[in-house]
Amino acid sequence: MKKTFVTAVAALMAAAPAMADLVFPSLSYRTGPYAAGGIPFADGYADYFTLLNERDGGIGGVMTKLLECETGYNTEKGVECYESTKGQGALVYQPLSTGITYQLIPKTMADDIPMHTMGYGRTSAANGDVFSHTFNYPGTYWNGASGAVNYLLESNGGDISGKKIALVYHNSAYGKEPIRTLEELQKKHGFELSLLPVDHPGQEQKSQWLQIRRERPDFVLMWGWGVMNQVAIQEAANIRFPMENFIGIWWSGAEHDVLSAGDKANGYKALTFHNVGRDFPIFDDIQKYVVDTGKAAGAGDQIGNVLYNRGMYAAMLAAEAAKTAQAIHGTADINASQMRDGMEALEITEEKMAALGMPNFGPSFTVTCENHGGPGLVGVTQWDAASKTWSLISDFKPTDMEVIGGLIAEDSAAYASENNIPSNCK
Amino acid sequence: MPEQLVFAMEVFLNGLMAGVLYALVALGFVLIYKASGIFNFAQGVMALFAAMTLVGIQKGQVPFAHLINAMLGTHIHHFGWHIHSFIAILLTVGVMILLAWAVQKVVFKHLVGQEPIILFMATIGLAYFLEGFADLMWNSEIKKLDVCMTANACLPQGINIPIDEFTYGIFGYGFFIDNLDITATIVAIILVAALVIFSQYTKQGRAMRAVADDHQAALSVGISLNFIWVLVWSVAGFVALVAGIMWGAKSGVQFSLSLIALKALPVLMLGGFTSIPGAIVGGLIIGVGEKLFEFAIGPMVGGATENWFAYVLALIFLVFRPQGLFGEKIIERV
Numbered sequence: 001m002k003k004t005f006v007t008a009v010a011a012l013m014a015a016a017p018a019m020a021d022l023v024f025p026s027l028s029y030r031t032g033p034y035a036a037g038g039i040p041f042a043d044g045y046a047d048y049f050t051l052l053n054e055r056d057g058g059i060g061g062v063m064t065k066l067l068e069c070e071t072g073y074n075t076e077k078g079v080e081c082y083e084s085t086k087g088q089g090a091l092v093y094q095p096l097s098t099g100i101t102y103q104l105i106p107k108t109m110a111d112d113i114p115m116h117t118m119g120y121g122r123t124s125a126a127n128g129d130v131f132s133h134t135f136n137y138p139g140t141y142w143n144g145a146s147g148a149v150n151y152l153l154e155s156n157g158g159d160i161s162g163k164k165i166a167l168v169y170h171n172s173a174y175g176k177e178p179i180r181t182l183e184e185l186q187k188k189h190g191f192e193l194s195l196l197p198v199d200h201p202g203q204e205q206k207s208q209w210l211q212i213r214r215e216r217p218d219f220v221l222m223w224g225w226g227v228m229n230q231v232a233i234q235e236a237a238n239i240r241f242p243m244e245n246f247i248g249i250w251w252s253g254a255e256h257d258v259l260s261a262g263d264k265a266n267g268y269k270a271l272t273f274h275n276v277g278r279d280f281p282i283f284d285d286i287q288k289y290v291v292d293t294g295k296a297a298g299a300g301d302q303i304g305n306v307l308y309n310r311g312m313y314a315a316m317l318a319a320e321a322a323k324t325a326q327a328i329h330g331t332a333d334i335n336a337s338q339m340r341d342g343m344e345a346l347e348i349t350e351e352k353m354a355a356l357g358m359p360n361f362g363p364s365f366t367v368t369c370e371n372h373g374g375p376g377l378v379g380v381t382q383w384d385a386a387s388k389t390w391s392l393i394s395d396f397k398p399t400d401m402e403v404i405g406g407l408i409a410e411d412s413a414a415y416a417s418e419n420n421i422p423s424n425c426k
Numbered sequence: 427m428p429e430q431l432v433f434a435m436e437v438f439l440n441g442l443m444a445g446v447l448y449a450l451v452a453l454g455f456v457l458i459y460k461a462s463g464i465f466n467f468a469q470g471v472m473a474l475f476a477a478m479t480l481v482g483i484q485k486g487q488v489p490f491a492h493l494i495n496a497m498l499g500t501h502i503h504h505f506g507w508h509i510h511s512f513i514a515i516l517l518t519v520g521v522m523i524l525l526a527w528a529v530q531k532v533v534f535k536h537l538v539g540q541e542p543i544i545l546f547m548a549t550i551g552l553a554y555f556l557e558g559f560a561d562l563m564w565n566s567e568i569k570k571l572d573v574c575m576t577a578n579a580c581l582p583q584g585i586n587i588p589i590d591e592f593t594y595g596i597f598g599y600g601f602f603i604d605n606l607d608i609t610a611t612i613v614a615i616i617l618v619a620a621l622v623i624f625s626q627y628t629k630q631g632r633a634m635r636a637v638a639d640d641h642q643a644a645l646s647v648g649i650s651l652n653f654i655w656v657l658v659w660s661v662a663g664f665v666a667l668v669a670g671i672m673w674g675a676k677s678g679v680q681f682s683l684s685l686i687a688l689k690a691l692p693v694l695m696l697g698g699f700t701s702i703p704g705a706i707v708g709g710l711i712i713g714v715g716e717k718l719f720e721f722a723i724g725p726m727v728g729g730a731t732e733n734w735f736a737y738v739l740a741l742i743f744l745v746f747r748p749q750g751l752f753g754e755k756i757i758e759r760v
Contacts, residue, residue, distance in 0.1 A: 031558070033682045035566040171730040197730035201682045203673065204689065206440050206604075207720040207732060213602055214433055227682035230568065234676055238584045238604055256568040260678030264584075294499065299492070 020333065021065035022058065022322060023089040024049060024315070027081050027096060032072040033201050034226045036256050037307055039298065041096060042068065044311025046297035047290045051282075052319060054289040059322050060332035075099040082107060091339040092116055092318050098174040101125075101134075106419070108133040114340040118314050119144070119250055119273055123177060124411035126373025128344065131412065132424035135343050137317070137374025138365050139273040139399075141223075142407060144249050145178035146399035147271055147378025148221050149185045151247070161190030164217040168208055168224065168232055171197035175223045178249070182221075184403045202228025209235040222248040229257040237264030247271065247380070253390065254306040258383045266385035269393075271378050274313045274362040276390040278304025282312070282357035306381075306390060313362060320356075321346045344369055363396045369425035373408070376401065429599070436593075436601045437721040438714055443607035445713025446614045447672055451690040452697065452705040453617070454665040459699045460638045461658040464534070464545045468553035470687025472522075472663055475556050477670030477679040478564040479521050481571055484514040489563045511573045515667070522663030523656075530656045538651075557684060568680040573671055581675050582609060610672045614706070617668060621661070621702060630657055638700075688733075695740035698753020707751060715739045 026045050029038035049064040058064050067088060069081035078100030082093060093108065093115045095101050101121035108115045114133050117125065123142045125134035139147075152160050167182060169175035179195065186193045194215065196208045202224060209232075212220060220241065222232055229252045236246050244267045248257070253270020283303050291300035302308040325334045325342025334342070346367040353361055363377040377396035384391060415421070451473065458466045466472075482489065486505040495501060509517070533548055574580035582605035590600035625631035636644040637654045645651060670679070673686050697708025716732040716739070724731045743751065 031561060031566070031681075033680075033685065035561075036568045036680055039566065195729070197728065199730045199733045201685050203677060203682055203686060204444065204732065206444055207437070207717055207724070208729075210437060210440060210602060210721075227677050227680060230680070231677045234583070239602055240585065256678075260568060260570045262570065299495070299501075299503070 020089060021063050022334070023065050023067055023091055024318060025067040025069060025081070025085045025088075025090045025093055027071050027078055027093065027100065028068050029071050029073045029096070031070060032074070034073040037225065037251070037254060038073065038096065040254070040302040040305050040307035041311035041314075043296070043298040043302050044308040044313075045094065045315045046311075047286055047303075048312045048315035048319065050290045050295050050297070051286050054293065054295065055285060059319055060326040062332045064319075071095070071097065071100065073097055075103055079103050079107075086111055086113060089335070091322065091334065091336050092343070094118070094314055094318070096120070098122070098177070099172070102173065105131065105134055109421075111336075112340070113336040114343050116314065116318060116343070118310075118317070120174070123373075124408045124415065126371065127408050127412035128367075128369050128372035129412075129423050129425045130416040130421055131372060133340060135367065135372040137346075137367055137372060138348075138363055139376045139378060140373050140404075141177040141249070142181040142404045143273075143373075143376035143378055143399040144271050145181040145221075146185060146376075146404055147380075147397070148247050148249075149182070149189065149191075150378070150397060150399060151271075151380050151394065152219055153189065160218075162192070163219065164192045164194065164215065166194045166196055166212055166215070166217040166220045168196045168198060168205075168212075168220060168222045170202065170224050170228055171199050174225065174251075178221075178223055180407060181404060184407065185400065188400075188403065198224070198228055198232070201226055202231055205231050205235050209239050209241075212236075212241065213239045219245045219247065222246070222252045224248065224252045229254075230260045233258055233265050233268060234261045236268075237261050243267035244269065244382075250310075253381060253383075255388070255390070258385070259388070263385045265383055268383045270381050270383075270390070272306075272381050272392065273378060273396070274309060275360060275379075275392055276304075276306055276309060276381055280358050280361060282361075285357060286312075309361075313358075316356060316358065317346070317348070320348065320352070343367060344372070376404065432597045432599050434718065434721060435597075436599075437717050439601060439603060440607070441714035441717030442710055443603065443611060443713070444717060445693075445710035446607070446611045446706075447669075447709075448689045448693050448713055449706045449709025450610065450614055450617075450665065450669040450672060451686050452693040452709055453621075453702065454662040454669065455687075455690055455694055456697075456699060456702055456705045457621075457662045457665065458658055461634055462534075462545075462637075462655055463542055464549060465542070465699070466662065467546065467549040467687070468556055469662065469666060469690070470684040471553045471556045471560070472525075472666035473670035473673065473686060474679075474681065474683040475525070475560045475670075476518060476522055476663060476667035477571065477674040477683055478560050478569070480514055480518040480573075480667065480671065481569040481674075481679050482564045483517050483521075484509050484511060484572070485569075487564060492565060493562060512575060515573075518667055519664055522667060523660045526656050526659030526663050529659055530652060534655060535652065553684075557681075561681075566681060568678040571671065571674040571679050573675070581671070582606060583675065606672070606675055613668060613672070617665065618702060618706060624661075630654075634658060689736070692736040692740035694750070695737075696743045696750055698750025701750070701752035704750055704752030711751075712736050712739060 028042035046066050049066050053063050067085050071078040071081055098120050101117045117136045119139055123140040125131035125136050182193055198205050248270040250271050258265035290296050321343040324345050325338045326332050328341055329338045349364050363375055365375040376399045379392055379396045380394040381390045382393045454469045458464055486507040488502050491503045586603045586605050589603045594600035625635055633649045634654055693708040693712050697704030716736045719735045720731050
């Protein structure tokens with residue numbers, strides 16, 4: 001299989017006429033209240049494509065081109081970016097916003113352009129039979145909710161019945177995503193769930209943390225983004241809530257979320273679907289071919305940071321899907337429709353990850369027509385304030401697909417029926 | 427004493443503290459509106475700019491580093507020094523005075539005599555310009571704010587132990603009061619006292635009040651309108667710095683600081699746009715009102731009531747006193 005693929009790509013390169021670039025739009029946000037998270041992700045995404053161009057001559061012999069468009073994490077601007085870039089040969093969109101994702105789901109279907117919402121967006125889009133053009137591998141928010149509960153089960157001898165879990169969440173479509181899963185898991189495992197919404201932007205959370213102090217939950221989960229994360233971690237430290245019992249979703253677990261609380265943030269945990277740190281050979285290549293040559297998207301000082309790694313990981317998955325599409329369709333100059341096929345046939349193995357210089361960076365998985373959400377494996381990271389580093393403290397473990405699968409089927413069936421969507425996987 | 431009542435008392439006290447922080451932001455609005463009739467939409471961004479400048483100076487950050495590096499191909503980001511907080515605050519005040527002068531010279535000098543709505547629109551433009559300028563100057567990374575007078579005397583944060591122990595002794599439940607909020611309250615008291623002394627007992631302060639009362643009359647007795655407006659914007663810049671320090675200590679210095687202006691609007695609606703005591707009392711009422719409402723009613727309606735309830739409270743007051751609690755009643759004769 002590998003040999004065939006290499007032969008096919010080599011043949012394509014030899015016979016290829018002058019081709020257009022492979023265009024990867026990046027709907028980024030380098031300004032506004034969420035820029036601190038948007039910048040490293042966008043830099044990681046851009047630097048990986050620059051690396052492919054500089055080191056490998058692009059993908060399958062075709063150079064890549066990044067089309068960056070500033071959304072400011074604003075849904076209207078995100079849609080504008082999509083409309084203004086889709087005609088320029090865009091292969092796959094990464095909106096990095098749940099709000100923009102919801103708006104783009106019907107548009108991408110109509111325009112036959114795939115969208116990758118890695119670890120965010122509409123969870124039920126994991127059902128590829130309904131959401132033909134949306135992919136959210138390797139994990140979703142519902143995997144995150146289940147992963148957090150599984151971690152608590154594991155660290156409490158398999159029993160959390162009677163325990164109190166509080167969910168502090170951004171009062172938006174994003175923040176509300178895990179509630180339904182947690183309510184189902186509450187029935188299954190017998191814990192007590194309390195919900196504490198925080199309004200945008202989350203600068204003032206005194207009421208929520210006073211309530212936590214009064215009710216003394218055993219664990220606090222957080223679905224935050226932007227300033228909400230920093231304030232929550234500071235407030236948790238202020239009321240002396242044990243940091244090891246405070247777990248954030250993967251969008252609440254970057255360096256800038258914990259640094260402003262200083263030593264008090266030590267021990268705080270966050271979920272993840274990829275590895276952390278810069279101890280991977282890929283970063284040596286990025287340093288050599290991108291940063292040292294002055295072609296980095298940023299100052300080059302974000303390499304190894306959580307969100308930089310995530311952006312780079314998203315770019316790697318897009319590039320691998322493009323390679324798969326080239327092999328399937330026998331052409332290096334793929335279009336968006338072919339890219340979608342590549343995403344649906346994507347196979348990530350540990351062998352492939354090691355060859356890319358990313359051993360054990362993320363889980364192995366295979367995307368199918370029915371499953372666009374990947375394996376849903378979730379790991380846990382912990383912050384060490386002294387060394388100012390995150391460490392992966394668990395393996396990437398399976399989540400409760402019995403519960404999540406049922407919810408995905410129910411939600412996607414309702415969407416299909418409301419929007420009269422035919423089956424994609426006949 | 428019933429448990430819920432004890433909890434309500436704790437919420438009440440925290441509401442007062444939150445109110446002080448809201449009042450700190452509202453004060454800047456009042457100062458400028460009182461002296462020039464301009465509703466300064468950029469006040470929140472001024473707090474952001476001031477706090478970013480303070481951290482930048484303190485940590486020896488090179489201003490416009492990204493721009494310089496992009497143009498010259500260099501890789502400079504820091505001067506390599508660390509400046510004491512007190513000196514950094516003084517230097518930041520200097521920058522805010524410079525900003526006040528530039529704002530007056532470049533923008534408002536040319537808009538004298540324009541309709542209030544034009545002046546308001548100009549401050550919206552100023553806010554967006556300043557936002558981008560601050561980003562360009564100091565970059566958009568989240569910065570940790572460490573204001574320390576000595577190595578062991580930094581801005582305190584976390585639960586106040588004596589209050590916790592004292593209330594535990596009385597109620598069997600220790601109240602949570604954040605040391606930072608207590609500090610903010612003390613700073614706000616000193617700030618208001620200083621503003622009162624300045625406006626009552628100094629020549630410039632009296633001139634400021636004269637301009638606030640009647641521009642034409644002030645001009646006719648030889649008061650320089652330009653100077654007074656630079657002075658007022660400078661004082662508002664200083665207040666913005668104080669608000670930026672207090673809010674920035676909670677969350678780190680980052681873009682969201684500019685949104686604290688949203689917290690000041692209901693305070694101004696309630697307290698009036700022209701009264702310093704109004705900003706303080708308005709802040710306290712909003713702080714206590716929103717926190718108690720969230721405590722008592724929030725759980726019944728799904729929570730997150732504070733943002734909208736603050737405005738409901740302000741609107742209720744407006745119905746009965748359109749000029750706000752302490753605002754001046756404006757009577758226009760036709």
